[in-house]
Amino acid sequence: MKDWYLLYCKRSEQERAVINLDRQGVECYYPQVTVEKIVRGKRVTAFEPLFPSYMFVYFDPESISYTTVRSTRGVADFIRQGARPQTVNPDLIYSLMINEDSEEQQSKLSDLPKPGETLKLTQGQFKGIEAIYQEPDGEKRSFMLINLLGKPVKVSVQNEDLVKK
Template sequence: MKDWYLLYCKRSEQERAVINLDRQGVDCYYPQVTVQKITRGKRAESIEPLFPNYVFVHFDPEVVSYTSVRSTRGVADFIRCGTFPQKVREELIYNLMMNEDSVEHQRLLSMLPQPGEKLKLEQGKFQGLEAIYQEADGEKRSFMLINLLGKPVKVSVENTDLLKK
């Protein structure tokens, strides 16, 4: 009987792992989101994995062995519970599939400040400092420029620590 499992892949080798697993008849899923980034001064959309270095796989261990999946190029290992690969609930996978690139997710991304916008940090270790928003750093963090001892320093802070001026 087929079950879902979670694999940890080698750095930046998710796509290689998916291609090689697909050749073995293993169904793969790694959720991706569209992210807006500024490269060379221009805004561009790119597609990035929601969970970098992780791939969900769906297979029957009696047909394809754990060893052959684990030994696939690009794969580091299974996420385990003790010595056995941890099974992932089907509902979780289907919910991820249904919500991938949802309107709500895009709305949350659009709420981030614009690059160059001046902000005041409301919480955290840099509380009270004025900062200039640079770019998003993942789902819940942002890069900011703050002025420490007369020199601009780029730091990563939680998005919840931001307060627009």
């Protein structure tokens, strides 16, 4: 009987794992989100994994063994509960598929400050320091440029720690 499982992939090798797993007849899914970032000085729109290094796979362990899937190039191992690979509720997978790149997800990313905008940090070790927004660092963090001892330093902070000046 087919089930969904969660795999941990080697760093930046999800695409390789998908190609190799597809050849073996294993259905793969990893949710992606559209992000804007600066590449070589130009703003580009790119797709990035919502869960970097993690992928959902759908297969029947009686047809394709766990060892075969785990030994595929790009795959590190299954996420396990004890000795057995952890199954994932199919409703979770289908809701991720439906909500992938939804307008709500895109609006979360567009709520971020614009690069170069001056902000004040409200919490954490840099509380009270003015910073210049640089770029997002994942879904909940951002890179900020702060002035420490007369030199600009790039730091990563929680998005909720920011307030616009």
